[in-house]
Amino acid sequence: MILRHRSKPLPLQLIDAAIPRLPQHSKFLTELKKDAKIRQQGYNGEIKVDYFIDSLAPKYTILHDVYLRENGRNFQIDSLVIADHSIFIVDSKNYTGSITFNTILKQLTRNDGKVESGYEYPITQVENQSFHMQNWLVQHKVTGIPIYGYVAIADPSTIIKVEGNEQEIAEVVGHGATIPKMIMDKDGAMGRTGKEKLQAYQIGKIILRECREFNINMFKHYGMRPTDILPGVICPECKLLGMSRVHSSWECKRCGCHSRTAHLNALSDYFLLVNDLISNSECMRFLGLNSRHAVSRILKNSNLIYYPHVRKWGKPEN
Ligand SMILES: [Zn+2]
Incomplete structure:
Protein backbone atom coordinates (compact mmCIF):
# COMPACT_ATOMS: atom_id res chain seq x y z
CA MET A 1 0.00 0.00 0.00
CA CYS A 211 8.18 12.77 7.96
CA ARG A 212 8.74 16.50 7.50
CA GLU A 213 8.13 18.72 4.49
CA PHE A 214 11.23 19.88 2.70
CA ASN A 215 11.23 23.61 2.05
CA ILE A 216 13.58 26.51 1.43
CA ASN A 217 13.50 30.05 2.75
CA MET A 218 12.99 31.56 -0.67
CA PHE A 219 13.62 35.17 0.32
CA LYS A 220 16.89 34.33 2.04
CA HIS A 221 17.91 31.90 -0.69
CA TYR A 222 17.55 34.46 -3.51
CA GLY A 223 18.18 37.60 -1.48
CA MET A 224 14.64 38.83 -2.21
CA ARG A 225 12.42 40.87 0.07
CA PRO A 226 8.74 40.17 0.75
CA THR A 227 8.02 43.62 -0.70
CA ASP A 228 9.32 42.37 -4.07
CA ILE A 229 6.14 40.28 -4.31
CA LEU A 230 3.43 42.23 -6.15
CA PRO A 231 -0.15 42.02 -4.85
CA GLY A 232 -3.16 41.51 -7.10
CA VAL A 233 -5.34 38.87 -8.71
CA ILE A 234 -3.87 36.98 -11.69
CA CYS A 235 -6.00 36.30 -14.79
CA PRO A 236 -6.48 32.53 -15.12
CA GLU A 237 -6.45 32.83 -18.93
CA CYS A 238 -3.69 35.25 -19.95
CA LYS A 239 -1.83 35.37 -16.57
CA LEU A 240 -1.92 39.19 -16.39
CA LEU A 241 -1.56 40.44 -12.85
CA GLY A 242 -4.24 42.90 -11.73
CA MET A 243 -7.79 41.73 -12.47
CA SER A 244 -10.52 44.18 -11.48
CA ARG A 245 -13.51 43.40 -9.31
CA VAL A 246 -16.71 43.95 -11.29
CA HIS A 247 -19.92 42.98 -9.48
CA SER A 248 -19.16 39.73 -7.66
CA SER A 249 -16.63 38.69 -10.29
CA TRP A 250 -13.10 39.41 -11.57
CA GLU A 251 -12.48 40.87 -15.00
CA CYS A 252 -9.27 40.93 -17.01
CA LYS A 253 -8.60 44.20 -18.83
CA ARG A 254 -6.36 42.50 -21.37
CA CYS A 255 -8.26 39.41 -22.51
CA GLY A 256 -11.74 40.19 -21.18
CA CYS A 257 -11.89 36.93 -19.22
CA HIS A 258 -14.28 36.75 -16.26
CA SER A 259 -13.75 34.61 -13.17
CA ARG A 260 -15.65 34.30 -9.92
CA THR A 261 -12.86 32.40 -8.19
CA ALA A 262 -9.58 33.99 -9.35
CA HIS A 263 -9.05 35.47 -5.86
CA LEU A 264 -8.69 31.94 -4.42
CA ASN A 265 -5.36 31.51 -6.23
CA ALA A 266 -4.26 34.94 -5.01
CA LEU A 267 -5.06 33.90 -1.44
CA SER A 268 -3.10 30.65 -1.91
CA ASP A 269 -0.16 32.72 -3.15
CA TYR A 270 -0.45 34.97 -0.11
CA PHE A 271 -0.34 31.99 2.27
CA LEU A 272 2.62 30.50 0.41
CA LEU A 273 4.68 33.64 -0.07
CA VAL A 274 3.68 36.17 2.55
CA ASN A 275 2.17 34.76 5.72
CA ASP A 276 0.14 31.91 7.22
CA LEU A 277 -2.55 34.35 8.36
CA ILE A 278 -4.29 37.25 6.69
CA SER A 279 -6.25 40.14 8.19
CA ASN A 280 -9.10 41.97 6.52
CA SER A 281 -6.91 44.99 5.69
CA GLU A 282 -4.01 42.82 4.42
CA CYS A 283 -6.51 41.07 2.18
CA MET A 284 -7.82 44.41 0.87
CA ARG A 285 -4.27 45.35 -0.08
CA PHE A 286 -3.39 41.99 -1.62
CA LEU A 287 -6.55 41.66 -3.71
CA GLY A 288 -6.56 45.37 -4.58
CA LEU A 289 -10.01 46.07 -3.13
CA ASN A 290 -11.14 49.07 -1.14
CA SER A 291 -14.35 47.66 0.23
CA ARG A 292 -14.00 46.14 3.69
CA HIS A 293 -17.40 44.47 3.18
CA ALA A 294 -16.48 42.80 -0.10
CA VAL A 295 -13.27 41.45 1.46
CA SER A 296 -15.17 40.15 4.50
CA ARG A 297 -17.54 38.31 2.21
CA ILE A 298 -14.66 36.88 0.16
CA LEU A 299 -12.79 35.68 3.26
CA LYS A 300 -15.93 34.08 4.71
CA ASN A 301 -16.56 32.19 1.47
CA SER A 302 -12.98 31.00 0.90
CA ASN A 303 -12.97 27.93 3.12
CA LEU A 304 -10.72 29.63 5.68
CA ILE A 305 -10.79 29.57 9.46
CA TYR A 306 -11.15 32.76 11.51
CA TYR A 307 -8.85 33.08 14.52
CA PRO A 308 -10.57 35.65 16.79
CA HIS A 309 -7.61 36.20 19.15
CA VAL A 310 -5.48 37.59 16.31
CA ARG A 311 -8.46 38.69 14.16
CA LYS A 312 -6.98 36.95 11.14
CA TRP A 313 -7.92 34.20 8.74
CA GLY A 314 -5.88 31.11 7.94
CA LYS A 315 -6.10 27.83 6.05
CA PRO A 316 -7.77 24.93 7.88
CA GLU A 317 -5.25 22.48 9.39
CA ASN A 318 -4.79 19.37 7.33
ZN1 LIG B 1 -6.52 37.87 -19.12
Whole structure:
Protein backbone atom coordinates (compact mmCIF):
# COMPACT_ATOMS: atom_id res chain seq x y z
CA MET A 1 0.00 0.00 0.00
CA ILE A 2 1.09 3.58 -0.53
CA LEU A 3 1.42 5.30 2.85
CA ARG A 4 2.70 8.61 1.55
CA HIS A 5 1.97 10.13 -1.84
CA ARG A 6 4.05 12.70 -3.65
CA SER A 7 2.84 16.25 -4.06
CA LYS A 8 4.43 19.19 -5.81
CA PRO A 9 7.53 20.12 -3.75
CA LEU A 10 7.10 23.26 -1.65
CA PRO A 11 10.17 25.06 -3.10
CA LEU A 12 8.72 24.61 -6.59
CA GLN A 13 5.29 25.81 -5.38
CA LEU A 14 6.95 28.92 -3.92
CA ILE A 15 8.99 29.69 -7.02
CA ASP A 16 6.05 29.11 -9.36
CA ALA A 17 3.89 31.42 -7.23
CA ALA A 18 6.59 34.11 -7.06
CA ILE A 19 7.51 34.33 -10.76
CA PRO A 20 4.25 35.94 -12.01
CA ARG A 21 4.31 38.29 -9.01
CA LEU A 22 7.66 39.91 -9.73
CA PRO A 23 8.03 43.06 -11.80
CA GLN A 24 8.82 42.25 -15.46
CA HIS A 25 12.40 43.50 -15.20
CA SER A 26 13.13 42.07 -11.75
CA LYS A 27 16.74 40.94 -11.41
CA PHE A 28 15.53 37.76 -9.68
CA LEU A 29 13.50 36.45 -12.62
CA THR A 30 16.32 34.80 -14.58
CA GLU A 31 17.54 32.75 -11.63
CA LEU A 32 14.02 31.84 -10.47
CA LYS A 33 12.97 30.70 -13.93
CA LYS A 34 16.14 28.63 -14.29
CA ASP A 35 15.59 26.98 -10.89
CA ALA A 36 11.90 26.40 -11.61
CA LYS A 37 12.89 24.54 -14.78
CA ILE A 38 15.43 22.33 -12.99
CA ARG A 39 13.06 21.57 -10.10
CA GLN A 40 10.15 20.88 -12.46
CA GLN A 41 12.33 18.48 -14.45
CA GLY A 42 13.30 16.65 -11.26
CA TYR A 43 9.68 16.49 -10.13
CA ASN A 44 8.55 15.21 -13.55
CA GLY A 45 11.20 12.49 -13.31
CA GLU A 46 10.04 11.47 -9.84
CA ILE A 47 6.43 11.18 -11.07
CA LYS A 48 7.55 9.01 -13.99
CA VAL A 49 9.45 6.67 -11.66
CA ASP A 50 6.56 6.62 -9.13
CA TYR A 51 4.38 5.13 -11.84
CA PHE A 52 6.58 2.02 -11.88
CA ILE A 53 7.30 1.90 -8.14
CA ASP A 54 3.56 2.10 -7.41
CA SER A 55 3.08 -1.20 -9.25
CA LEU A 56 4.60 -2.74 -6.10
CA ALA A 57 1.84 -1.28 -3.89
CA PRO A 58 -0.25 -4.48 -3.67
CA LYS A 59 2.81 -6.34 -2.34
CA TYR A 60 4.88 -3.82 -0.38
CA THR A 61 4.59 -0.65 1.71
CA ILE A 62 5.61 2.49 -0.18
CA LEU A 63 6.39 6.03 0.98
CA HIS A 64 7.25 8.77 -1.50
CA ASP A 65 9.22 11.91 -0.72
CA VAL A 66 10.52 10.89 2.69
CA TYR A 67 12.25 13.72 4.55
CA LEU A 68 13.66 12.86 7.97
CA ARG A 69 16.04 14.25 10.54
CA GLU A 70 18.90 12.15 11.88
CA ASN A 71 21.60 13.33 14.25
CA GLY A 72 20.83 17.00 13.63
CA ARG A 73 20.88 16.57 9.86
CA ASN A 74 18.04 16.25 7.39
CA PHE A 75 18.01 13.72 4.60
CA GLN A 76 15.62 13.17 1.75
CA ILE A 77 14.64 10.00 -0.06
CA ASP A 78 12.63 10.08 -3.29
CA SER A 79 10.89 6.75 -2.67
CA LEU A 80 11.12 4.15 0.07
CA VAL A 81 9.86 0.62 -0.45
CA ILE A 82 9.48 -1.57 2.63
CA ALA A 83 9.41 -5.09 1.25
CA ASP A 84 9.07 -8.45 3.02
CA HIS A 85 12.70 -8.77 4.08
CA SER A 86 14.47 -5.53 3.26
CA ILE A 87 14.03 -1.83 2.66
CA PHE A 88 14.75 -0.20 -0.69
CA ILE A 89 15.67 3.38 -1.37
CA VAL A 90 15.00 4.64 -4.87
CA ASP A 91 16.52 7.88 -6.10
CA SER A 92 15.12 9.26 -9.36
CA LYS A 93 17.30 10.99 -11.90
CA ASN A 94 15.93 12.79 -14.90
CA TYR A 95 18.56 13.38 -17.59
CA THR A 96 18.29 13.80 -21.31
CA GLY A 97 20.93 12.49 -23.70
CA SER A 98 23.46 10.00 -22.43
CA ILE A 99 25.00 9.55 -19.00
CA THR A 100 28.26 7.86 -18.12
CA PHE A 101 29.02 6.31 -14.76
CA ASN A 102 32.73 6.06 -14.08
CA THR A 103 33.09 3.43 -11.37
CA ILE A 104 36.77 4.15 -10.73
CA LEU A 105 36.60 7.92 -10.39
CA LYS A 106 33.08 7.74 -8.91
CA GLN A 107 31.92 10.35 -11.33
CA LEU A 108 28.83 10.92 -13.45
CA THR A 109 28.92 12.87 -16.67
CA ARG A 110 26.05 13.73 -18.93
CA ASN A 111 26.22 14.55 -22.60
CA ASP A 112 23.16 16.20 -24.08
CA GLY A 113 24.65 16.22 -27.56
CA LYS A 114 26.17 19.66 -27.13
CA VAL A 115 27.72 20.00 -23.70
CA GLU A 116 29.30 17.55 -21.31
CA SER A 117 28.56 18.30 -17.63
CA GLY A 118 29.49 16.62 -14.37
CA TYR A 119 27.12 15.65 -11.57
CA GLU A 120 27.32 14.31 -8.05
CA TYR A 121 27.81 10.53 -8.21
CA PRO A 122 24.30 9.07 -7.65
CA ILE A 123 25.62 5.81 -6.18
CA THR A 124 27.39 7.73 -3.40
CA GLN A 125 24.16 9.67 -2.84
CA VAL A 126 22.05 6.55 -2.31
CA GLU A 127 24.78 5.00 -0.16
CA ASN A 128 24.64 8.08 2.09
CA GLN A 129 20.85 7.95 2.18
CA SER A 130 20.97 4.26 3.14
CA PHE A 131 23.45 5.06 5.89
CA HIS A 132 21.23 7.83 7.31
CA MET A 133 18.12 5.67 7.02
CA GLN A 134 19.84 2.81 8.85
CA ASN A 135 20.90 5.12 11.69
CA TRP A 136 17.46 6.67 11.84
CA LEU A 137 15.81 3.26 12.14
CA VAL A 138 18.20 2.20 14.90
CA GLN A 139 17.34 5.38 16.80
CA HIS A 140 13.69 4.40 16.46
CA LYS A 141 14.39 0.90 17.74
CA VAL A 142 14.03 -0.78 14.35
CA THR A 143 17.14 -2.85 13.88
CA GLY A 144 18.63 -5.56 11.69
CA ILE A 145 16.98 -4.60 8.42
CA PRO A 146 19.12 -4.61 5.28
CA ILE A 147 18.75 -1.46 3.17
CA TYR A 148 19.51 -1.30 -0.55
CA GLY A 149 19.69 1.78 -2.73
CA TYR A 150 18.77 2.02 -6.39
CA VAL A 151 19.14 4.81 -8.92
CA ALA A 152 16.16 5.02 -11.27
CA ILE A 153 16.70 6.80 -14.59
CA ALA A 154 13.35 8.43 -15.31
CA ASP A 155 13.55 9.00 -19.04
CA PRO A 156 13.51 5.71 -20.99
CA SER A 157 15.43 7.36 -23.83
CA THR A 158 18.41 8.26 -21.61
CA ILE A 159 21.37 6.12 -22.67
CA ILE A 160 23.28 4.66 -19.74
CA LYS A 161 27.00 4.08 -20.30
CA VAL A 162 29.64 2.75 -17.95
CA GLU A 163 33.37 3.28 -17.72
CA GLY A 164 34.88 0.65 -15.45
CA ASN A 165 32.80 -2.07 -13.81
CA GLU A 166 29.57 -2.48 -15.78
CA GLN A 167 28.18 -5.17 -13.47
CA GLU A 168 28.55 -2.91 -10.45
CA ILE A 169 26.32 -0.29 -12.11
CA ALA A 170 23.84 -2.81 -13.55
CA GLU A 171 23.12 -4.04 -10.03
CA VAL A 172 21.97 -0.65 -8.73
CA VAL A 173 21.07 1.54 -11.72
CA GLY A 174 18.24 1.04 -14.19
CA HIS A 175 15.48 2.77 -16.09
CA GLY A 176 12.32 3.27 -14.02
CA ALA A 177 10.55 0.32 -15.61
CA THR A 178 13.26 -2.12 -14.50
CA ILE A 179 13.40 -1.10 -10.83
CA PRO A 180 10.35 -3.04 -9.51
CA LYS A 181 11.76 -6.33 -10.78
CA MET A 182 15.20 -5.53 -9.33
CA ILE A 183 13.51 -4.92 -5.96
CA MET A 184 11.40 -8.10 -6.11
CA ASP A 185 14.37 -10.25 -7.14
CA LYS A 186 16.58 -8.87 -4.38
CA ASP A 187 13.88 -9.22 -1.74
CA GLY A 188 13.08 -12.73 -2.94
CA ALA A 189 16.74 -13.69 -2.56
CA MET A 190 16.70 -12.29 0.99
CA GLY A 191 13.59 -14.35 1.73
CA ARG A 192 15.34 -17.54 0.65
CA THR A 193 17.97 -17.01 3.32
CA GLY A 194 15.22 -17.72 5.86
CA LYS A 195 14.93 -14.17 7.14
CA GLU A 196 11.79 -13.35 9.09
CA LYS A 197 9.12 -11.21 7.42
CA LEU A 198 9.20 -7.51 8.28
CA GLN A 199 6.34 -5.70 9.96
CA ALA A 200 6.31 -3.44 6.90
CA TYR A 201 3.15 -1.49 7.66
CA GLN A 202 4.19 -0.75 11.26
CA ILE A 203 7.66 0.38 10.16
CA GLY A 204 6.04 2.54 7.48
CA LYS A 205 3.78 4.15 10.09
CA ILE A 206 6.77 5.03 12.30
CA ILE A 207 8.50 6.68 9.35
CA LEU A 208 5.32 8.45 8.20
CA ARG A 209 4.78 9.96 11.65
CA GLU A 210 8.23 11.58 11.59
CA CYS A 211 8.18 12.77 7.96
CA ARG A 212 8.74 16.50 7.50
CA GLU A 213 8.13 18.72 4.49
CA PHE A 214 11.23 19.88 2.70
CA ASN A 215 11.23 23.61 2.05
CA ILE A 216 13.58 26.51 1.43
CA ASN A 217 13.50 30.05 2.75
CA MET A 218 12.99 31.56 -0.67
CA PHE A 219 13.62 35.17 0.32
CA LYS A 220 16.89 34.33 2.04
CA HIS A 221 17.91 31.90 -0.69
CA TYR A 222 17.55 34.46 -3.51
CA GLY A 223 18.18 37.60 -1.48
CA MET A 224 14.64 38.83 -2.21
CA ARG A 225 12.42 40.87 0.07
CA PRO A 226 8.74 40.17 0.75
CA THR A 227 8.02 43.62 -0.70
CA ASP A 228 9.32 42.37 -4.07
CA ILE A 229 6.14 40.28 -4.31
CA LEU A 230 3.43 42.23 -6.15
CA PRO A 231 -0.15 42.02 -4.85
CA GLY A 232 -3.16 41.51 -7.10
CA VAL A 233 -5.34 38.87 -8.71
CA ILE A 234 -3.87 36.98 -11.69
CA CYS A 235 -6.00 36.30 -14.79
CA PRO A 236 -6.48 32.53 -15.12
CA GLU A 237 -6.45 32.83 -18.93
CA CYS A 238 -3.69 35.25 -19.95
CA LYS A 239 -1.83 35.37 -16.57
CA LEU A 240 -1.92 39.19 -16.39
CA LEU A 241 -1.56 40.44 -12.85
CA GLY A 242 -4.24 42.90 -11.73
CA MET A 243 -7.79 41.73 -12.47
CA SER A 244 -10.52 44.18 -11.48
CA ARG A 245 -13.51 43.40 -9.31
CA VAL A 246 -16.71 43.95 -11.29
CA HIS A 247 -19.92 42.98 -9.48
CA SER A 248 -19.16 39.73 -7.66
CA SER A 249 -16.63 38.69 -10.29
CA TRP A 250 -13.10 39.41 -11.57
CA GLU A 251 -12.48 40.87 -15.00
CA CYS A 252 -9.27 40.93 -17.01
CA LYS A 253 -8.60 44.20 -18.83
CA ARG A 254 -6.36 42.50 -21.37
CA CYS A 255 -8.26 39.41 -22.51
CA GLY A 256 -11.74 40.19 -21.18
CA CYS A 257 -11.89 36.93 -19.22
CA HIS A 258 -14.28 36.75 -16.26
CA SER A 259 -13.75 34.61 -13.17
CA ARG A 260 -15.65 34.30 -9.92
CA THR A 261 -12.86 32.40 -8.19
CA ALA A 262 -9.58 33.99 -9.35
CA HIS A 263 -9.05 35.47 -5.86
CA LEU A 264 -8.69 31.94 -4.42
CA ASN A 265 -5.36 31.51 -6.23
CA ALA A 266 -4.26 34.94 -5.01
CA LEU A 267 -5.06 33.90 -1.44
CA SER A 268 -3.10 30.65 -1.91
CA ASP A 269 -0.16 32.72 -3.15
CA TYR A 270 -0.45 34.97 -0.11
CA PHE A 271 -0.34 31.99 2.27
CA LEU A 272 2.62 30.50 0.41
CA LEU A 273 4.68 33.64 -0.07
CA VAL A 274 3.68 36.17 2.55
CA ASN A 275 2.17 34.76 5.72
CA ASP A 276 0.14 31.91 7.22
CA LEU A 277 -2.55 34.35 8.36
CA ILE A 278 -4.29 37.25 6.69
CA SER A 279 -6.25 40.14 8.19
CA ASN A 280 -9.10 41.97 6.52
CA SER A 281 -6.91 44.99 5.69
CA GLU A 282 -4.01 42.82 4.42
CA CYS A 283 -6.51 41.07 2.18
CA MET A 284 -7.82 44.41 0.87
CA ARG A 285 -4.27 45.35 -0.08
CA PHE A 286 -3.39 41.99 -1.62
CA LEU A 287 -6.55 41.66 -3.71
CA GLY A 288 -6.56 45.37 -4.58
CA LEU A 289 -10.01 46.07 -3.13
CA ASN A 290 -11.14 49.07 -1.14
CA SER A 291 -14.35 47.66 0.23
CA ARG A 292 -14.00 46.14 3.69
CA HIS A 293 -17.40 44.47 3.18
CA ALA A 294 -16.48 42.80 -0.10
CA VAL A 295 -13.27 41.45 1.46
CA SER A 296 -15.17 40.15 4.50
CA ARG A 297 -17.54 38.31 2.21
CA ILE A 298 -14.66 36.88 0.16
CA LEU A 299 -12.79 35.68 3.26
CA LYS A 300 -15.93 34.08 4.71
CA ASN A 301 -16.56 32.19 1.47
CA SER A 302 -12.98 31.00 0.90
CA ASN A 303 -12.97 27.93 3.12
CA LEU A 304 -10.72 29.63 5.68
CA ILE A 305 -10.79 29.57 9.46
CA TYR A 306 -11.15 32.76 11.51
CA TYR A 307 -8.85 33.08 14.52
CA PRO A 308 -10.57 35.65 16.79
CA HIS A 309 -7.61 36.20 19.15
CA VAL A 310 -5.48 37.59 16.31
CA ARG A 311 -8.46 38.69 14.16
CA LYS A 312 -6.98 36.95 11.14
CA TRP A 313 -7.92 34.20 8.74
CA GLY A 314 -5.88 31.11 7.94
CA LYS A 315 -6.10 27.83 6.05
CA PRO A 316 -7.77 24.93 7.88
CA GLU A 317 -5.25 22.48 9.39
CA ASN A 318 -4.79 19.37 7.33
ZN1 LIG B 1 -6.52 37.87 -19.12
